[in-house]
Amino acid sequence: MNAQSKPAVILSDEQRCAVEAPAPLLVNAPPGGGKTSVLAWRVAYLIHTGVAPSSILTLAFSVRAAGELRDRLDAILERDQVRALTVCTFHALGLRVLRESGHLLGYAHEHDKQVNVADAGQAHALFGVVFAVEQHRANGIRVDLDALREMIGAQKAAGVTPEAFAGLSRDAHHLAIARVYADYQTALKRAGLVDFDDLLLQPLRLLETDVSTRAYYQARWQHILVDEFQDVSPAQYRLLQLLAGDQHNLTVIGDPNQSVYGFRGGMGAAGFERFRADFPNCTITYLPHNFRSTPNIIEVATTMLSPANAQLAVKAAGMPVFLFPANSEHQEAELIVDQIACAVAAGFVRFDQCAVLCRINAHARLIEHTLVRHRVPCVVLGVGSFFDHAEVKTLLACLRIAIDFDDSLSLLHLLNGFGWLNEKARDVLKGDAPELLTQHVFEHERTEQLPIDVQSDVRLVQTAMLQLDERKEQTPDEVIRFMLSDDGLRYRALLLQSPDCAERLERVTHFSHLARSHQHIQDFLDEIDTMSGVDPLSVVASDRVQIMTLHAAKGLEFKLVFVAGMEEGLIPHASAMQSERGLREELRLAYVGLTRATDALCLTFARTRDGRPRQSSPWLRGLRNVEMRRKPDWHRAISLN
Ligand SMILES: Nc1ncnc2c1ncn2[C@@H]1O[C@H](COP(=O)(O)OP(=O)(O)O)[C@@H](O)[C@H]1O
Numbered sequence: 001m002n003a004q005s006k007p008a009v010i011l012s013d014e015q016r017c018a019v020e021a022p023a024p025l026l027v028n029a030p031p032g033g034g035k036t037s038v039l040a041w042r043v044a045y046l047i048h049t050g051v052a053p054s055s056i057l058t059l060a061f062s063v064r065a066a067g068e069l070r071d072r073l074d075a076i077l078e079r080d081q082v083r084a085l086t087v088c089t090f091h092a093l094g095l096r097v098l099r100e101s102g103h104l105l106g107y108a109h110e111h112d113k114q115v116n117v118a119d120a121g122q123a124h125a126l127f128g129v130v131f132a133v134e135q136h137r138a139n140g141i142r143v144d145l146d147a148l149r150e151m152i153g154a155q156k157a158a159g160v161t162p163e164a165f166a167g168l169s170r171d172a173h174h175l176a177i178a179r180v181y182a183d184y185q186t187a188l189k190r191a192g193l194v195d196f197d198d199l200l201l202q203p204l205r206l207l208e209t210d211v212s213t214r215a216y217y218q219a220r221w222q223h224i225l226v227d228e229f230q231d232v233s234p235a236q237y238r239l240l241q242l243l244a245g246d247q248h249n250l251t252v253i254g255d256p257n258q259s260v261y262g263f264r265g266g267m268g269a270a271g272f273e274r275f276r277a278d279f280p281n282c283t284i285t286y287l288p289h290n291f292r293s294t295p296n297i298i299e300v301a302t303t304m305l306s307p308a309n310a311q312l313a314v315k316a317a318g319m320p321v322f323l324f325p326a327n328s329e330h331q332e333a334e335l336i337v338d339q340i341a342c343a344v345a346a347g348f349v350r351f352d353q354c355a356v357l358c359r360i361n362a363h364a365r366l367i368e369h370t371l372v373r374h375r376v377p378c379v380v381l382g383v384g385s386f387f388d389h390a391e392v393k394t395l396l397a398c399l400r401i402a403i404d405f406d407d408s409l410s411l412l413h414l415l416n417g418f419g420w421l422n423e424k425a426r427d428v429l430k431g432d433a434p435e436l437l438t439q440h441v442f443e444h445e446r447t448e449q450l451p452i453d454v455q456s457d458v459r460l461v462q463t464a465m466l467q468l469d470e471r472k473e474q475t476p477d478e479v480i481r482f483m484l485s486d487d488g489l490r491y492r493a494l495l496l497q498s499p500d501c502a503e504r505l506e507r508v509t510h511f512s513h514l515a516r517s518h519q520h521i522q523d524f525l526d527e528i529d530t531m532s533g534v535d536p537l538s539v540v541a542s543d544r545v546q547i548m549t550l551h552a553a554k555g556l557e558f559k560l561v562f563v564a565g566m567e568e569g570l571i572p573h574a575s576a577m578q579s580e581r582g583l584r585e586e587l588r589l590a591y592v593g594l595t596r597a598t599d600a601l602c603l604t605f606a607r608t609r610d611g612r613p614r615q616s617s618p619w620l621r622g623l624r625n626v627e628m629r630r631k632p633d634w635h636r637a638i639s640l641n
């Protein structure tokens with residue numbers, strides 16, 4: 001969302017207090033309370049009072065949230081000030097610390113090589129080898145590979161090192177598992193890699209044990225601000241404590257009622273209690289207004305969660321909240337398409353102001369198919385999908401080569417993406433050591449074996465690589481422009497020849513847009529590398545309906561929101577219905593979904609799904625103020641806002 005397109009905002013008294021209060025500070029507010037806004041204004045206020053932007057660290061929960069925060073900061077600060085700030089996710093922060101100081105833990109001590117994040121395939125392969133070795137020992141391991149990986153992952157996420165784990169029990173089976181854990185860590189380290197869990201575990205270890213490194217980071221970031229604090233895990237909290245040290249210059253902002261990552265260790269309400277216990281002198285501020293949603297939406301959402309959470313509405317009443325029952329999942333999807341089409345035709349919304357939220361990815365895909373079939377422009381948000389597109393991979397490969405000339409894997413992507421060299425020529429160059437591909441491209445004896453016409457392609461590759469190498473100090477955006485332009489690598493011209501060039505170019509445009517918020521290529525690549533499996537990234541470069549999971553929607557807002565699949569088994573999800581704790585988290589997740597809507601909210605469910613009968617969600621039953629009989633009048637809705 002472009003913050004600049006919004007009217008000037010006047011802070012409420014409570015917001016002003018929160019912006020100007022001394023740290024440590026805890027800001028608690030329901031959805032739409034202006035928490036993220038306060039965080040941005042507080043950064044501006046600190047800078048205004050003379051704090052150097054480079055000493056401010058701002059942590060967001062996902063890459064998209066960090067991007068949104070940067071946009072908001074861009075709207076109120078000078079460009080140079082925003083650039084000097086550190087605005088990132090916990091994982092990107094971890095990588096930064098490891099890149100700078102990981103050698104103290106024995107990472108990547110060979111000079112020009114730096115720590116990299118293992119991709120899912122690399123981590124899996126390394127783990128598989130270690131597992132197989134241990135299986136061949138006398139005792140063997142009685143759990144399968146995936147279960148063991150998950151188990152060790154849980155230890156890492158909880159901050160338990162291999163040594164600490166080994167010390168927990170003398171049981172032979174436990175010790176065998178401990179060996180796998182230790183060997184896996186060694187294998188990663190030897191390859192100069194860290195996996196996703198290491199991005200927290202290793203910086204923690206470093207800051208816990210190395211006093212001077214700790215002092216260095218404490219001096220470097222004198223103000224630390226955290227958004228969506230309710231989802232912070234104990235390991236992340238420990239990291240915050242270590243970074244803050246005695247200065248206590250911590251600001252945490254969140255809403256316990258929106259804790260939806262308990263399944264990954266998010267502390268929820270307990271995190272707020274712990275903060276109050278650890279910082280007894282902290283200022284606590286509550287923001288009572290809801291600036292986001294209409295009173296009707298707020299009422300339905302709070303009735304569902306708990307009526308005690310009343311908020312002060314700021315906006316006009318707007319239209320009622322609608323509930324649509326459907327006979328099947330297909331009819332449900334059709335219904336959503338119809339309503340979106342009507343709302344857009346009436347001029348109430350643009351496509352990109354609509355979101356369809358689902359509990360699981362498979363449901364999102366089903367809705368996507370129906371929208372696509374009816375030619376409603378849409379996009380499913382999530383990782384993987386966007387960065388897996390060939391053209392995006394090619395651009396990424398070029399950026400990686402610009403900063404690491406010897407990155408043979410990226411060179412291979414580049415050769416594939418640009419269609420340089422035929423497959424046979426590529427094989428000759430790769431030989432039996434693909435990791436030496438870069439070297440081979442510049443080896444005269446090897447390139448001479450290739451047919452004459454292919455040799456000119458080799459020279460093209462050599463030139464391109466040298467040109468990229470010359471650009472390592474440029475911004476990622478500048479390098480991307482060089483790749484696309486006719487004076488550079490002519491990638492745009494190449495893409496124009498493909499049958500689906502419009503979509504490809506749109507993704508390329510979006511990619512360069514993402515790159516623009518980073519000054520250094522490395523920072524941009526790090527952000528992408530440290531995205532977790534649930535980290536959504538906006539891929540909305542144009543006017544499209546956004547389809548995503550409820551988890552991915554956290555922190556976002558849309559004019560018209562559909563929460564689909566309000567049924568027992570989906571919302572709440574079957575996997576969480578067995579425990580009271582699981583159910584509470586599901587309810588908060590639904591609450592997060594409903595409260596994303598600014599002006600219009602529609603809830604849908606299907607009476608049958610996959611041919612089997614379904615019950616509507618138990619949480620729909622207590623709701624009084626939802627409209628089931630009438631359809632929305634989108635023309636009239638315009639005058640209500
Ligand atoms: N004082 C204010 N006056 C008007 N609009 C505001 C104010 N504070 C925040 N907003 C707007 O309200 C919406 C919700 O704010 P946001 O900071 O995202 O809330 P939260 O992070 O608490 O969910 C945003 O569109 C934001 O621009």
Ligand SMILES: [Mg+2]
Nearest residue numbers: 035036037555
């Ligand atoms: Mg927010």
